[in-house]
Amino acid sequence: MIEKPIMKAEEAVKQIKDGSVIMVGGFMGCGTPLSLVNALDKQGTKDLTLICNDTAIYNPDKNLVTGVAPLVVDKRFKKIIASHIGTNRETGRQMNAGETEVQLVPQGTLAEKIRAAGFGLGGFLTPTGVGTEVENGKQIIEVNGKKYLLELPLFADFALLKAKKADKAGNLIYSKSARNFNPIMATAAKVVIAEVDEIVEIGELDPDDIVTPFIFVSILVLNEKKNK
């Protein structure tokens, strides 16, 4: 088994250029790779497209900034694709001011679109969103008398993931509900960078327990702060 490169966060995000499409794991900040987010923010890369479940929490009154929120606040995105932006008032402000394009996607559809990209499907039929604004511009296909929307795959240049543990081959195991979008995004990006709390030797993970097989992972970053 070949070992994957292990890099500092600053080094790993260097390949991300202005205009890249990035997926970032996490749900309201839980399961988001904070070292990578912070390194990317520091790097100043702009005009990014973000694919993420939500834009986490930004509430300056309570001094709360979680998950990908710092990138939003620093206006790194030209476009955000998410299911929920209600807990980050800056995302809403930028959207209403026309500064950032925001595309809202139902959460299950978002997850499935990412999987479709990673798993080579040209799209899928979902009942979610039929009869709502979500159906605008989409093909409606009837199967056995029931209407479905044809939803298309969603790819990225980079996926930034958070896992609990990796072996040096790049196999990943997640922690509890910090799993969420991470394993799905691992399949759908050209370069997959995983920030992990621990790196063990090849062979130390039980092959029955591995959630993301090493073949999906490009680069490992050790989270030295074990930040949460």
Place this chain on the structure above:
Amino acid sequence: MIEKPIMKAEEAVKQIKDGSVIMVGGFMGCGTPLSLVNALDKQGTKDLTLICNDTAIYNPDKNLVTGVAPLVVDKRFKKIIASHIGTNRETGRQMNAGETEVQLVPQGTLAEKIRAAGFGLGGFLTPTGVGTEVENGKQIIEVNGKKYLLELPLFADFALLKAKKADKAGNLIYSKSARNFNPIMATAAKVVIAEVDEIVEIGELDPDDIVTPFIFVSILVLNEKKNK
């Protein structure tokens, strides 16, 4: 957490009636619930529709009968949906003689059709089979200039699964490559019967390691022979 009923194989298969559609886990017999298969065979239920990756091995010259093969030999099926029947000469004989209807489905498409049923999708677009006999009778949809087949979901009345371990709530963990179709089939049948080598108390399985959450499982059967 509610405990699931634990039954003998003979008792668990009683609800399966003539004409039922059954999914059976396994790949060439590996990961097939043999106690359930044998109990069903003994019960004599007929005109079943089988959904299974393959019809395992039947080679009387070598005295080999594995997986679902006994059910084929005893002509329990009026229809078989599988990706491969080449190692069970009796399936081929019944097909050629017009005794049993056999529908061959590419393996990845078969797996995805079962998942689509379990996960509430109306179908999916796959490039697999485009330009082959598999496309006959199917809608072809072009996305970004590439052709895909629209494949529809595949449901069952019963799923017969094999797992390594269950807790009393019905959470399942599989053994190695005996996992194969089992977790997918768990999602797509009205009644899910899991044959397991070991049943432990609720709370003994790490919630990060569980592959099939208990909500999918109806009945547990303890494999007393630990047959393989």
Place this chain on the structure above:
Amino acid sequence: MEYTPDKSKIAKRIARFFKSGDIVNLGIGLPTEVANYLPEGVVITLHSENGFVGLGPVPKEGEEDYDIVNAGGMPVTILPGGAFFDSCTSFGIIRGGHLDYTVLGVLEVDQEGNLANYKVPGKLIPGMGGAMDLTVGAKKVIAATLHFDKGNCKLVKKCSLPLTAKGEVDYVVTDCGFFTVENGKFVLQEYFKGYDPDFIIKNTPADVIIAPNCKEIDI
């Protein structure tokens, strides 16, 4: 007869729908409170759409595990027998009809069973999160809402806000009563002590009919 908002009545009534073994998703806010009123002996499983079943109570202060959060991002716990999974599986469970109930908050609900709860154009656009999947996927959709908000009834003839789901609402529970949605009308099944059918019909702009066996409940 005077209206006094009382969210606890809504949560209490909804809790009585469930029987042991049910798999339920409770939305953020008012729906979450339903868990506090389960009748004794009823054991249900809560599904958390961010990726697990077996959602347990809020942890004691200082015992939070920030890797276990609910759909609102707040620390919670997982019960013994619970299981974690990824977001595709979580929404597969939802869409695939494996939830018995979903309980959701309301901006507007109408007599066709339409629900609007994710967007007020030009004002509040939080996004639909998992709500659109939950409404099309769960076997029964319960809309939980105060009957009136700032004087306006939340039960309307036709939603004016963008829909979360079309024709998917089965039950509406307010602090005045419990309604089913049938054939384009709200059907009053129960009215809660302090209100009567006349008051409810007069103050609800939608079409409400009274079920033959409609009764008063002291909740």
Place this chain on the structure above:
Amino acid sequence: MEYTPDKSKIAKRIARFFKSGDIVNLGIGLPTEVANYLPEGVVITLHSENGFVGLGPVPKEGEEDYDIVNAGGMPVTILPGGAFFDSCTSFGIIRGGHLDYTVLGVLEVDQEGNLANYKVPGKLIPGMGGAMDLTVGAKKVIAATLHFDKGNCKLVKKCSLPLTAKGEVDYVVTDCGFFTVENGKFVLQEYFKGYDPDFIIKNTPADVIIAPNCKEIDI
């Protein structure tokens, strides 16, 4: 010049395509033998479509674990660092373009890159198994075949048997040479010692052209 079937040449040549880190699926039969001829120092990962990566060698007699089998159902092993998964994930890996190569057996392969290897109508109908997914999904599709079977060349102008995949074959390796498939022709890139381009062209019913840098290989 006389034809002597030699499968080992095919396996040896195919093994030379791979570089360390490649993810490869080897079909049952002849393709499986490729693993025996990897050049020293080249570390590839084998994918087994029944549900794992990190396929290892056949176990010693008496050490078989019948829960670890290959796509032919025979006991194999898993290497340290390998991982098991379900069939949907396995074919997601295949269809999603995560395999660098797939090596498949052949009933017929034609100059348009069409492959037939799963069915002889009225005779042998084993089914396509994973072959249709593998051919559309893998980055490079290698067809591995003896050049002749019972006197018939396996490289044809147009497949007469039902197709496994349309236009997906990139490379064809026989025991006579290595061909690419380009613009509706087989392009001879290498001829193996014992044969020459004339012999190959004369005895292959399909259109074969000789690559500008075509060379002899002693394999």
